[in-house]
Amino acid sequence: MAKSKGIIKIEGTVEDLTFYKHEGEYYVRKKGGIDKNRIANDPNFVRTRENNNEFGTSGHSGKILRNALGTMVFKAKDSRLSSRMLKVMSVVKRYDTTSARGQRNVANGIATPEGKQALRGFDFNGRAELGSVLYAPFELDTATGVITLADVLPAEQILFPQGATHVSFQGAVLALDFETEESSVAYSNVVNLPLNMTLNNITLTPTSVPTGTGQQFFLLMLSFYQEVNAVQYSLKNEEYNVLNILEIV
Structure with missing residues (x-):
């Protein structure tokens, strides 16, 4: 793989060269590889077919989870979210x-304690991980979905981006069945606070606690804003926002 430094930027295939853009940079690579018909039918590639099948189902499971959370993911994600989630879903x-090998899936994997542990603590925005942003203790009641934070000093216990004046907290409970793809999500109230030295008690109560045949996911989101003339604006397309899976049951 080589990096393109030419004045004219190309995306696509020209003869046996493929030009593409990745994270703002332009790259070029030579076409190649084994014919896909051979991979699909040759007995020598049975393991490859098994791996490809599991790779595909893991990627689809990641998409199911992202879609189930809706606008929360849109407000707190990075450019590598899909690939990072594919990696952790492959572990699950x-x-x-x-x-059987080639048929292993996330629906069965997440039902185990080890599978839940692999996904627990996942940050949808790799540039803003919960553990590096929030330094205040919190409690989660999985029976009610309520998240509480006591005596929070926003200016001292939150690592906020330059220019931010306010932070919002919101929780969510998601019931998701990876096998049937059925899901239901309930969001909590939003608590918006100025980033100052005032002590605050925060209680995030979801509108309900969805249940189903799959698992329950408990999430916490932090969003940062800048206030100008009494109006709060999201910072830089929300790239500093946090969304974390606190627990899975």
């Missing part, structure tokens, strides 16, 4: 000990 899939 490995804990499926009941399916």
Whole structure:
């Protein structure tokens, strides 16, 4: 793989060269690889077909989770979210000990303690991880979905981006079945605070606690804003926002 430094930027295929853009940079690589028909039918590639099948189902499971959370993900994600989630979903899939090789899936893997642990603590925005932004203790009641934070000093216990004047807290409970793809999500109230030295008690109560045949995901989001003339604006397309999976049951 080579980086393109020419004046004219190309995306696409020209003869046996493929030009593409990745994270703002232009790259070029030579076309190649094994014919896909051979991979699909040759007995020598049975393991490759198995791996490809599990790779595809893991990627689809990540998409199911992202879509189920809706606008929360749109407000707190990075450019590598899909690939990072594919990686962790592939780990979750490995804990499926009941399916044949090539058929292992996230639906079975997430049902195990090890599968839940692999996804627990996942940050949808890799540039703003919960553990590096929020330094205040919190409690989660999985029976009610309520998240509480006591005596929070925003200016001291939150690592906020330059220019931010306010922060909002919001929780969510998601019931998701990766096998049937059925989901239901309930959001909490939003608590918006100025980033100052005033002590605050925060209680985030979801409108309900969705249940289903799959798992329950408990999430916390922090959003940063800058106030100008009494109006709050999101900072730089919300790239500093935090969205974290606190717990899975």
